Amino acid sequence: VASRLQSSGLLRTQGLIGGKWTNAYDGKTLEVNNPATGEIIAEVACMGRKETNDAISSAFDAYKSWSKLTAAERSKRLRKWYDLLMAHQEELGQLITLEQGKPLKEAMGEVGYGASFIEFFAEEAKRVYGDIIPPTLPDRRLFVLKQVIWLLTLLLLNLILSTNLPNQSCQNSMPVGVVGAITPWNFPLAMITRKVGPALACGCTVVIKPSELTPLTALAAAELALQAGIPPGAVNVVMGNAPDIGDALLASPQVRKITFTGSTAVGKKLMAGAAGTVKRVSLELGGNAPCIVFDDADLDVAIKGTLAAKFRNSGQTCVCANRVLVQEGIYDKFADAFSKAVQNLKVGDGFSEGVVQGPLINEAAVNKVETFLQDAVSKGAKVLLGGKRHSLGMTFYEPTIISDVNSEMLLSREEVFGPVAPLLRFKTEEEAIHMANDTNAGLAAYIFTNNVQRTWRVSEALEYGLVGVNEGIISTEVAPFGGIKQSGLGREGSKYGMDEYLEVNQICMLGG
Numbered sequence: 001v002a003s004r005l006q007s008s009g010l011l012r013t014q015g016l017i018g019g020k021w022t023n024a025y026d027g028k029t030l031e032v033n034n035p036a037t038g039e040i041i042a043e044v045a046c047m048g049r050k051e052t053n054d055a056i057s058s059a060f061d062a063y064k065s066w067s068k069l070t071a072a073e074r075s076k077r078l079r080k081w082y083d084l085l086m087a088h089q090e091e092l093g094q095l096i097t098l099e100q101g102k103p104l105k106e107a108m109g110e111v112g113y114g115a116s117f118i119e120f121f122a123e124e125a126k127r128v129y130g131d132i133i134p135p136t137l138p139d140r141r142l143f144v145l146k147q148v149i150w151l152l153t154l155l156l157l158n159l160i161l162s163t164n165l166p167n168q169s170c171q172n173s174m175p176v177g178v179v180g181a182i183t184p185w186n187f188p189l190a191m192i193t194r195k196v197g198p199a200l201a202c203g204c205t206v207v208i209k210p211s212e213l214t215p216l217t218a219l220a221a222a223e224l225a226l227q228a229g230i231p232p233g234a235v236n237v238v239m240g241n242a243p244d245i246g247d248a249l250l251a252s253p254q255v256r257k258i259t260f261t262g263s264t265a266v267g268k269k270l271m272a273g274a275a276g277t278v279k280r281v282s283l284e285l286g287g288n289a290p291c292i293v294f295d296d297a298d299l300d301v302a303i304k305g306t307l308a309a310k311f312r313n314s315g316q317t318c319v320c321a322n323r324v325l326v327q328e329g330i331y332d333k334f335a336d337a338f339s340k341a342v343q344n345l346k347v348g349d350g351f352s353e354g355v356v357q358g359p360l361i362n363e364a365a366v367n368k369v370e371t372f373l374q375d376a377v378s379k380g381a382k383v384l385l386g387g388k389r390h391s392l393g394m395t396f397y398e399p400t401i402i403s404d405v406n407s408e409m410l411l412s413r414e415e416v417f418g419p420v421a422p423l424l425r426f427k428t429e430e431e432a433i434h435m436a437n438d439t440n441a442g443l444a445a446y447i448f449t450n451n452v453q454r455t456w457r458v459s460e461a462l463e464y465g466l467v468g469v470n471e472g473i474i475s476t477e478v479a480p481f482g483g484i485k486q487s488g489l490g491r492e493g494s495k496y497g498m499d500e501y502l503e504v505n506q507i508c509m510l511g512g
């Protein structure tokens with residue numbers, strides 16, 4: 001697979017700075033491994049502060065012209081990027097499976113999902129509107145600009161004010177500026193496109209720092225961005241020493257925004273670090289998703305939804321169900337049917353036919369799962385299914401169900417980020433809502449019920465940014481994604497995702 005990727009030109013190992021593929025200045029490299037086999041796939045440039053500072057300078061230079069293009073022009077190039085991503089769906093999918101481990105079909109799905117953000121924001125680029133506000137004084141005019149094509153504004157201002165404004169006075173584009181985008185390994189493509197799509201659409205330029213575990217997909221996507229005519233410097237990629245790269249991004253006054261997906265601990269550090277230069281931050285952090293199955297749920301729908309919400313990407317997503325809360329009347333039936341469904345999940349190398357559960361990302365991830373399980377069992381939980389490393393070795397873990405879990409156990413307090421479904425029993429709706437909200441996280445929640453009134457009552461009572469009702473797969477490019485409480489700040493995807501990359505500029509003008 002690696003050699004096929006090489007011949008397609010998509011296996012890049014250098015960083016991208018100002019449109020040039022670049023080695024680390026000290027020549028250092030880092031290995032990228034296939035988590036299913038442990039093999040080294042490639043050695044990529046291991047970069048730090050200096051390279052990051054150069055990438056920031058390139059992004060700053062590119063910003064001056066990229067932000068001045070018309071939205072229609074930016075849109076065309078983003079659309080081209082989307083077309084190229086889709087034309088290479090198979091190779092990109094292979095790259096994701098190779099470095100991240102998820103099954104090829106799921107990886108190809110991620111390419112489609114990831115690319116959809118580029119398509120959506122290519123379209124959305126043309127729909128950034130401002131406002132005209134009725135003034136409080138008769139001779140004032142109030143305009144709110146987010147982004148306006150300069151010619152139009154010039155005309156408008158001339159019309160209203162009957163004055164001759166010179167061309168060069170029109171600086172109407174209000175993107176945030178240079179953006180630092182720091183992304184995790186669980187969606188090597190989609191976590192990047194979800195940030196870079198709206199950023200570029202608004203006229204921002206970006207320095208991307210992908211996870212050092214999965215840089216290859218990011219580099220391939222950047223290569224396709226260049227091919228699509230996104231100008232040199234508008235998209236830069238640096239990877240290597242995460243704290244050094246992060247510090248350089250935080251320290252630079254030219255970087256006006258940090259957008260991050262990853263752990264809550266790192267997110268908090270970045271938020272604190274952004275204070276020094278008062279940067280905007282968007283954070284998509286950890287979740288602790290409750291999946292609530294009520295007595296009145298359709299059992300088949302609940303099983304299908306919980307399976308999807310829990311086991312996609314082997315449990316390694318921030319919206320994965322972390323706690324399955326089941327009402328006492330349906331608990332035994334649910335546990336039985338769920339065990340049968342989970343037993344059928346085929347574990348293996350993501351390239352093998354029929355596999356739906358790949359390996360975990362690394363040894364640390366397996367250790368975490370083991371620690372959480374030991375903690376639960378020592379406090380009285382029972383293993384219904386799985387509960388140990390898979391016979392395939394490496395970082396494969398058996399899809400697992402644990403019953404009799406309570407709120408004291410690590411499994412229900414923190415994100416396990418693995419293929420473990422803890423079942424918790426509840427009696428009443430109020431109790432379920434209390435248990436669900438009893439956490440600092442607030443990203444995704446799921447409910448399964450056929451009662452319409454309950455659907456609304458519970459959906460509104462849940463302190464979460466996303467609620468799936470009778471549905472386990474809830475993210476799409478057209479709807480806002482993001483958390484409340486310590487799960488993060490800001491929204492990605494949809495029209496709301498654009499606002500994250502735009503400033504609001506008020507112009508109060510004496511006229512008339």
Ligand code: ADP
Binds near residue numbers: 184185212244
């Ligand atoms: P995960 O547990 O998903 O790996 P992390 O928060 O550790 O979550 O990683 C998410 C991203 O944040 C990765 O790209 C990682 O390299 C980066 N990262 C980790 N530590 C820092 C840091 N101190 N500064 C900037 N980025 C960091």
